[in-house]
Amino acid sequence: EGAAAMILQGVPASAGYAIGKARVIRKKDHSRQPVVRIAPSGVTKELERLEAALTRAADELSRLHAKWIRDNREQEAEIFEGHLFLIRDEELLSLVRTKITDELLQAEFAVGEAAEAIASRLSELDDPYLQLRSADIRDIGDRICRCLSNKPVERTESNNEREILIAEDLLPTYIAQLDEAAVIGFATSFGGATSHTAIIARSLGLPAVIGAGASLEQVKDGQTIILDAVAGTVILEPSEGDLARYGELSEQHLRRMNTLRSYKDRPTRTSDDHLVELTANIGSVKEALSAADQGAEGIGLFRTEFLFMERNDLPDEEEQYRVYRDVVQAIGPEAPVVIRTMDIGGDKELPALNLPQEQNPFLGFRAIRISLEKTDLFKTQLRAILRASAMGNISIMFPMISTMQELRRAIEAVEASKAELAEAGLPFNRAIRIGIMIEVPAAAIMADRFAKEVDFFSIGTNDLVQYTMAADRMNTKVMHMNNGLEPAVLKLIHNVIQAAVAERIQVGMCGEMAGQPLAIPLLLGMGLQKFSVGGGSVLATRERISRIGRRESQELLKVVLELDDPEQIKACVEKWYASRQMDL
Structure with a gap:
């Protein structure tokens, strides 16, 4: 047996395995080119x-958008629809024009500098969602520059049928035009699991590892490597x-994916015939489309704060109404859609409100507390939700x-919003259901x-555990306490x-x-009646529930509630699974 293999660690973005030759794509260093x-x-x-380049770039994006629509890949098509919107982004274009007129930069350099300035600012923000949007700005910048120089779209040409791409970052445009027969996976230094790069990789069924950092520089072009996009x-x-071993794992994974796909259109039912509801958590219309594609029975949580966060102004009632309406259309008019009013604060900042910095924002002015103070903002959102209802x-x-x-104050705001819509003659569901998140121990105790x-x-x-255990879920020193299997949490x-x-409420x-x-x-x-999970976990959750009986779960619960150590609870559940010959 030779020397041990070297293992580079990243983040799984699109599950699967690939064995093949590395094709290393080095980024061009524009900083060394003379201005x-x-x-x-x-x-x-x-x-x-x-202007001519912007027109050409918009034409290219329109064609890409149309191609993905034709292929029934609406979620990915929306990425390029978003790029069409960004290509006319006034902040970007204003900065580009200023660099041309005031700094006398050639258009290519003006675009490159402006896109990098905006992307860098986004990537430095605390919010991971906004950090990942910086890749879209860079993608747009690259496209405009290529159109300025009249270069054709760069394509991956391959003589090898088993290639794994290795790069600092692979922009959505590049991935969307990969030769799917030649490329079997990719790994990047940058990126996150919710980036557009990751979304397209999952759509194409390509195993992908992202965020592996500088360690990827050790990969040599043509080297045989294994991509483990599960670990x-x-x-x-x-x-x-x-x-x-990985050849066998790859075959097992494909069999598992085929099994999961067979659950797409089934109801969510325990092995002893007890029905539960299985929905998805989303933050956008495109995630709602993906959830529908994964077989979600509805939307259990629409995080509306993402509508408010990527901007310096506030979305008006009409814009919000259109988004909520589009989510309903994406998942279907009969499917339940739970829209959470904006949960700003904590780790999610809203530039337009110009809120003061707080020493402990997770215990501060956030979520419903902001809405009840800024009633105009709250009622604008409530009217939009009611109209979409x-x-x-x-x-x-x-x-x-x-x-x-x-x-009670929040319900009063809903009633006031209903009265305003009724007076304006606008339709809404007068019997709309109202619920609350139970995430503060005070609410759990007073349930x-x-x-x-x-x-x-x-x-x-996510919050209930950290508040109950007084353990910040972002703090590595106390992360072991941030555990849903803690007896107090259970x-x-x-x-x-x-x-x-x-x-008798749900x-x-x-x-x-x-x-x-x-x-x-x-x-x-x-006795939980409804499970709402990330879109990518819907099928795996349905399959697992289908193999578990409710009555046997009740017996397990009785044993677990007598234990006072989370490690004992974990071992007990693991033993229970093993006795049923079920994998975790």
Whole structure:
């Protein structure tokens, strides 16, 4: 046996395995190219060149958009629809024109500098969603520059049928035009699991590892490598044993994917014939389309704050209404859609509100607390949601409710918004359902009282766990305490579910815990009626629930609730799975 293989760690973005030759794509270093300036008399001509390039770039994007629509890939088509919008972004173009007219830069350099300035600013923000949008700005910049120089679209030409692309970053445009027969996967230094790059990789069924950092510089062109896009690793110098093992893993993965796909149009039913509802958590229309494609029965959480965050102004009622309407159309008018009012604050900033910095924003002025103070902002959103409710099965959900007074004031705002729409003669669902997120321990403890005042609960475990355990989920020193299997957390969740069942209101969960294999049998045993998970986890969650009986889950829960150590609870659930010959 030779030397051990070298393993480079990244983040899995599109699950699967690939074995093949590395094709290393080195980024061109534009910073070393001499800047080209123009004479003042050439400004008009340069601005005309810019306009011609923008028109050509828009034509290319329209063709790409149309191609993906033809291929029934609406989610990916929306990426290029977004690029069409960005290509006329006034902030970008204003900066480009200033660099041409004031700094006398040639258009190519003006575009490159402007795109990089905006992308760099986005990538430095705390919010990961906005960081990932910086790739779209760079993609747009690259496209305009290529159109300025009249270069054709760069394509991947390959003589090898088993290539794995290795790059700092692969922009959506590049991936969308890959030769799918030649490229079997890719790994990048940058990027995140929700980037457009990752979305397109998942759509094409290409295994992808992203965010592997500078370690990828060790990969040599033509080197045989293994891409493990389940563990998120790139394996260099694999042994014969590694190659054989991953060949088998690859075949198992394909069989597993085929099995999961067979669950797409099935109801979500336990092995002893108990129906539960399985929905998806989304942050955009394109994620709603993806959720529908994954077989979600509805939308259990629409995080509307992303509508507010990528901008310096606030979306008006009409813009919000169109988005909520489009989500209904994406998932279907009969499917339930739970729209959460904006949950700004904590780690999500809203530039337009110019809120003061806080020492502890997670315990500060956020979510419903902002909405109840800024009532114009709140009622604009409520009117938009109510108007969209005329188009489908929409419910309103309030985040971070801590007190009964907050809930009652929020319901008053809904009633006032209904009155305004009625006076204007606009249609809406007068019997719209109203629910709350249970994510603050105060609400979990008072769940029996809250259950008398709302139509449904949705348990947000991401915050409920960190608040219950007083353990910041971003702090590595206390991350071990941020665990949904902590006895205190399980007892709180059980209390919430029992309170909902007693009042005959629906109780669901939209936190990460809803899709975790160790938690699923415990939640079924507690009587959870609705699981809302990330779109990519819908089929795996449905398949798992179908193999678990509700009655046997109740027996497991009785044992677990007697334990006082999360490690014991974990071992107990693992043993339970093993006794049923089920993988975790």
